[in-house]
Amino acid sequence: MPSVFRGSLLFFTSDPKDDGEQAVHHIEDGLLLVDDNGLISAVGAYADLMDTLPAGVNITDYSGKLLMPGFVDCHVHYPQTEMIAAYGTQLLDWLQTHTFPVESQFSDFDYGVGIAERFCTELLRNGTTTALVFGTVHPQSVEAFFSVAQRRNLRMIAGKVMMDRHAPATVLDTAETSYQESKALIEKWHGVDRLLYAVTPRFAPTSTPQQLQRAGQLLAEHPDVYLHTHLSENLDEIAWVSALFPDCRDYLDVYEQAGLLGKRSVFAHGIHLCDRECERMAASDSVIAHCPSSNLFLGSGLFNLKRMDDYGIRVGVGSDVGGGSSFSTFDTLADAYKIQQLQGVNLDPYRALYLATLGGARALSLDGRIGSFKPGLEADFIVIDPNATDFLAFRTQHCNSLKELLFVLNTLGDDRLIAATYILGELAHSRAQPPLSTGE
Template sequence: MPSANPLRTAHRGALLHSLADPAEVGVEASFEYVEDGLLLVENGQIQAMGPASELLPQLGREVTLIEHPDALLTPGFIDTHIHLPQAGMIGAYGEQLLDWLQTYTFPCERQFAEPAHAATAASQFIDELLRNGTTTAMVFGSVHRTSVEAFFAEAERRDLRMIAGKVMMDRNAPPDLLDTPQCAYTDSKALIERWHGRGRLSYAITPRFAPTSSPEQLAMAGRLLAEHPGVYLQTHLSENRQEIDWVRSLHPERSSYLDVYDHHQLLGERSVFAHGVHLCDTDCARLAQAGSAIAFCPTSNLFLGSGLFNLPMAERHKVKVGLGTDVGAGTSFSILQTLNEAYKVMQLQGARLHPFKSLYLATLGGARALHLDDRIGSFRPGNEADFVVLDYHATPLITQRLKHCRSLEERLFVLMTLGDDRAIRQTWAAGRRVHQR
C-alpha cells in the first residue's frame, strides 16, 4: 500500500528534469538541474521546484521535510508500450515475432480468462513497474475484459496514472482467444464507461495489430474512437518484416501498413503505435501530421531480431516518440535498462543517443507521446507529483564508476547504462511513496 500522504511535503536533493526535446532546442536548453534542490508537494501536486536555499526559509511548520542524500530525483518513468499478460513468459527463447506469439504469448494470455489469475498478475505487474521507477504505463490487456478490470482496480487502489485496454482480436489467432467486432465494441464501450477518467485512469482502444483484426473490427475501433473523444488508441506497427508482408497480403488495396490504420480513422493525437521499426519518410510525415506517437521498444526489437528503430528519421519529421519496455518480448521492466539498449540501437546506426535525450524519452517525451505533458513528465508546478529517487550508491560498481565522472551528463549516462531496479531507491506517485527499496 502507498505510504501516508502528508498534506505538504518538501523533498530535498539533486533535482533533474527535461524542459524540451534536445533534438529541437539543443542539449543545454533541454533540461533543468538543481544540485541542492527542493521539490515542494501539496495534495499530490508539485507546488514549487528550486534551490533549497531559496525555498527552505519559506516552509511552514506544517511541511514535512524529507532528505534524499547521495541521490538524483527525476520525474517518474513513463512506459508507452507494455503487455500485462506477457510478464509470465518474459525471456522466452528462440523465436521471432509471429512464431513467438503462437508458441509463448497466446498460451500465456489464455490464463487471463480467470479473474483470480488476472487479479494476482495485475498486482505483481504493478509491483514490478513501481520497483523499476515506472509511474505511468500504457498497457495491453488480454482479449478478456477481466484482464483490464483487474489492472484498473489495482491501479486505482494505488492512485496511479495508468492507461490500458482490452485487446481486440477476431482472426488469425487461437479460436478461444478470439472475440468478434460486436463483442469487442460492447466490452470496450463498457470498460470506457466504467474506467475512463476515473481517478487517474484512462482507456485505450486496443486492436492487437492489423493481422488479427478484420477490416470490420478495425472499423469498429474507429467508431469507438470517434464516439469517445479523449480515449486512446494503441496497437502495433511495422515491427517485423514478415509481419509487414503479411499485412500487405491481407490488405493489398492499402498503400502501406500505416495506411491500413489510417483508412479506419485510427490516427490521432492520442494514438500510439508500438515499434515503427520499418517505417518510411511518408509514414513518419503522416504520423507527425496526425499528432500520433511511436513507442520505441529497443530491448524487444533486439530480442526478437526485429530491427533497429530509426530515431533520427522520426526526429526529422517531428514525430512524437516515447519509450516502451514491451514486456514480455522486452526482457526488463527497467526503463534504465531499456535506455541502455536504446543507446546500442543508435550506435549500430552510426548515431548517438545523448543522456539528456534519454532522460527526455523516459519522462517528458513519454508524457508528450501520451498527450499528458500538462500533468506528468516534468517538475513543472501544477504537475502530479510522480517522481523517482535514483541511488548513486545502488551497487558497488555504480559507486566506483561515479567517482570517475566529471559531469552531470556522465553521471546520468552511468545510471542509464549500469542501473536497473536496484538503482531505484524510492518511487513516489501523486505525492505518496509507492515503492521503497
C-alpha cells in the same frame, strides 16, 4: 502542511534535441514541495525555499541522491509478465508459441488481479509510474488491471485487446463483441481517478477490416480515448499485412482507412516505415513507442530515431514486456543507445532521459499532468541512488560532469538504482527502510 523532499533535482522542460542543455534543469541542492492533493506546489533551490517553509515542517532528506519525475513506459503488456524471456522465436512464432497460450488464462478475473499486482509492483520497483498497457482480449483482464491500478492511485492507460482472427478461439472476440465490450469499459473506467482507456486492436493481421472499422467508431464516439496498437515491427509481419489488405497502400494505411490515426494514437515499433507512412504519422500527429529491448530480443530490426526526428514524429520509449526483456527503463535506454550506435548515431543521455520522462508524457498527451517538476503537476517521482552498489559508487566517483554521470547510470543501471518511488507524494516503493525525517 506540504510534504518536503530535499535532494538533487533533475527534470526537463523541453526536448534536448531542440533546446540542447537549456532543456535540462539540475538543481544540485533542491527542494520539492507536494501539497495535500499530491500535486507539486514548489520546486527550487534549498537556499531559496527553506525560509518559505512553514514552521515545524518535516523534510525527507535525500541528499546525495537524484530526484527525477517517474518514468513513462509507452508500450507494455501486463499479461506477458509471466512469460518474459521466452526462448527461441521471432514475432509471429513467438505470438503463437508463447503469447496466446499465456493470454488465454486472463478470462479469469482473479488470475488477472494476481498478475496485475505483480506487474505494478515491478513497475514501481523500476521507477515506472505511468504506462500505456495492453490487456488481453478478455474484458476481465482490464477490469483486473484497472482495479489494481486504482487501489494504488496510479496514472495508467489500458485497454482490452480486439482480435477476431488468426489466433486460438480462447483469445478471440468478434467485431461486434469487441465494440460492445470496449464501449462498456470506456464508460466504466475512462477518466475515473487516474485511469484512462485505450482502444487496443492487437495489430492488423489479427483484426478483420470490420473490426478495425469498429475500433475507428469507438474513437469517433469517444474522442479523448487513446488508440494503442503495433505497427511495422517485423518483415514477415509486414508481408502478411500486405497480403491480407491488398487494397491498402502500406501497413499504416490499414489503420488510416479505419480512422485510427491521431494525436492520441500510439503505434508500437514503427521500425520499417516507408516515406509515405512517416509523412502520414507526422501529419496526423500520431506517436511511435520505440521499444529497443524488444526489437533486439525478437530480432525485429533497428529503429531509426533520427528519421522520426526529421519528420517531426513524437516518440516515447517502451519496455514492451514480454517481447522486451526488462522492466527497467535503464535497460531500455541502454539498448536504445546501442541501436543508434549500430546506425552511427549517438543517443545523448539527456535526450534518453527526456524520452523516458517528459518525452513519454508528451507522447501520451499527459504533459499537463506528469513528466516534469512544475507546480500543479502530479507528484509521481523517483529517487535515484548513484551509489546503489559498490561498483556504481566506484564508477560514478570517476564522473566529471552531470552528463557523464547520467550516461553511466543509463548504461549500468537497473532496479537497484531506484531507492524509492513516490506516487502523488506518497511512498510507493522503497529499496531499504524509508529515510529518516528530520525536523527543520
